[in-house]
Amino acid sequence: MPESYNDIIEKIKKGDTSSFRIIADELKDKAFSLVMKILKNKEEAEDALQEAFMKLYKAISENKFEERSKLSTYFYTIVYNTALDNYKKLKSHRFSIVSIDVDDSNFEEGDDLLKKYYEKDADRNVYEERHEINTEKKFTAGEIKGIINNYIGSIPEQYSVILTMFYINDLSHEEISDILKLPIGTVKNRIFRAKAKLKEIILKKYSEEEILQYV
């Protein structure tokens, strides 16, 4: 039977650092997905995640982590804040950083969710026409993955961060709302909108029957 987080935390408090590996192995990829949505650079995301893990280790070993709260939620809060701090630092030091707007204060809910997606899509169509690529519609797993990846890469961070928290970090609407300090309705609305738009894009290319056949 796998050890519970409480047992692992007790061991770490007693000085058994190797137990921290269990937590790291379990949470690293999920947390990395979140950091990548904010920093969009592997090296910087890796550094930020290491920093977040060190903060978690110190919080546990110095008894700052209250065992009443859920460890994963506590950790994702650290991860999000660390990534955001690093993003702000990088933004102030480099002009070349890809302009993203994680800070919600400048974000308008009515922003066109698909603007970047259609820009990318248009670029691809021009390329395909020029190179006479066979554009015959054929439903393949790779193709649908491509569409979704393209979509995820094009939506604003205000959507991709929430989607990652929901689908990868397994956080509830309430937990996401607490971490991002957003009303719960906004969180639900963004998840719904992002999914609805994706559905719309896919259904423009394939019929429901085609997709369900694949499923």
Added chain:
Amino acid sequence: MNSEDKNKHLDSFLDSELGASLQSYTPSDFTLELMKRVELEKEFTKQDVKAYRIAKYFIGGFVFLLSALIVMFAVLVNAGGEREDVSFFNGIVDRFSDIIESVSFFITENLGFAFDFQTGIILLLVMVFVFIFSFADKVIFRKGYK
């Protein structure tokens, strides 16, 4: 399959595909590097605790020595007039008395209140205790390790 079922299937398909697309993976040596940092942090904390313990004993010893000196000094001051064999200390006490006397004259002339030897001792003690308290407050009480 009715349209509601179709919709459900499509939704669950999109959920799983979205999950897969959002996932990123850390490099293979990530945990190894992290554990090195954790071990290093543990070692630093150990060293800090050791250094802190030494500092605590040092501060404690210093405070004790200072307090002992003040008490000894006060005893000698009181006994100074009666004993002849403590001439060395008497010399220091006399000098200290002279300084206080001149400061006292200065204060009396300019500020209008008297300043004698006892006031000097009290002031000195107050200063020492303020120093001890602020030092202990900074170093011991606020930065305690578990």
